[in-house]
Amino acid sequence: MDICKTLPMTLIAISCLFSSVLMGCSTDQVSQINSKKSAKAGDSLINNDVKTMTDSSAGRVDSDLENLRAHVERQQQQLEMMRDEQQALQERLKRQQFALTIKPTANANAGRTKQGTASTAYVAFLEEESQFSETETLAAKEISIIPNRDVSLTLTMPPDTQFIAVKVGLRHTKKRSQFLIPIASLTTDVPLTLGVGACDVTIIEGIDTKLVPAFTTKLKYYQQPLVSCL
Numbered sequence: 001m002d003i004c005k006t007l008p009m010t011l012i013a014i015s016c017l018f019s020s021v022l023m024g025c026s027t028d029q030v031s032q033i034n035s036k037k038s039a040k041a042g043d044s045l046i047n048n049d050v051k052t053m054t055d056s057s058a059g060r061v062d063s064d065l066e067n068l069r070a071h072v073e074r075q076q077q078q079l080e081m082m083r084d085e086q087q088a089l090q091e092r093l094k095r096q097q098f099a100l101t102i103k104p105t106a107n108a109n110a111g112r113t114k115q116g117t118a119s120t121a122y123v124a125f126l127e128e129e130s131q132f133s134e135t136e137t138l139a140a141k142e143i144s145i146i147p148n149r150d151v152s153l154t155l156t157m158p159p160d161t162q163f164i165a166v167k168v169g170l171r172h173t174k175k176r177s178q179f180l181i182p183i184a185s186l187t188t189d190v191p192l193t194l195g196v197g198a199c200d201v202t203i204i205e206g207i208d209t210k211l212v213p214a215f216t217t218k219l220k221y222y223q224q225p226l227v228s229c230l
Contacts, residue, residue: 099152102121104151105147111198112172117147118147119169119170132180152191157183165178177200185207185211191206
């Protein structure tokens with residue numbers, strides 16, 4: 001009778017124990033499944049984050065490249081503008097630079113004698129032709145002329161210069177030793193070169209009379225050689 005009473009209790013205990021084991025297994029399986037799901041979910045989130053970061057980085061790189069390309073283009077444009085401005089400035093300075101060479105002969109300013117003597121050349125930059133008579137007063141440069149000794153120099157012309165006046169103080173002539181030269185007739189490849197003889201001054205090179213036809217006759221007249229000193 002005691003056994004019968006205790007048997008059910010034992011069976012109950014065993015049943016309970018068995019149920020606990022089954023429950024434990026089930027719980028472990030559920031936990032493992034949940035863990036796997038969590039792991040997969042975590043991997044998915046990581047992959048999404050990596051993709052998002054990659055896309056974002058690629059976007060930033062593209063944006064940086066575009067900004068850099070635009071910056072380089074702006075710099076190139078600025079350099080081109082600076083180059084153009086520098087060339088324009090050089091052209092202006094070149095036009096404002098007046099190169100003069102004077103070549104006196106051994107008998108320069110000799111007159112009817114054979115002995116050359118020193119003289120003075122006056123160079124003036126004029127705005128109007130009427131100022132030619134004031135060349136010595138308006139002279140920007142006075143140059144000492146020594147027989148058989150060449151002189152070369154470069155002068156800066158004022159912006160409003162229209163004419164270059166040159167007068168050489170020769171003893172025996174005046175008309176043949178002075179020039180009024182339009183700057184428009186000057187050539188840019190060679191300096192204005194003057195030759196000083198016993199009684200006259202001639203233009204050797206540096207002008208193109210075709211550039212200013214109105215002055216061609218005068219300049220040709222100045223180039224005619226003198227038969228003798230006056």
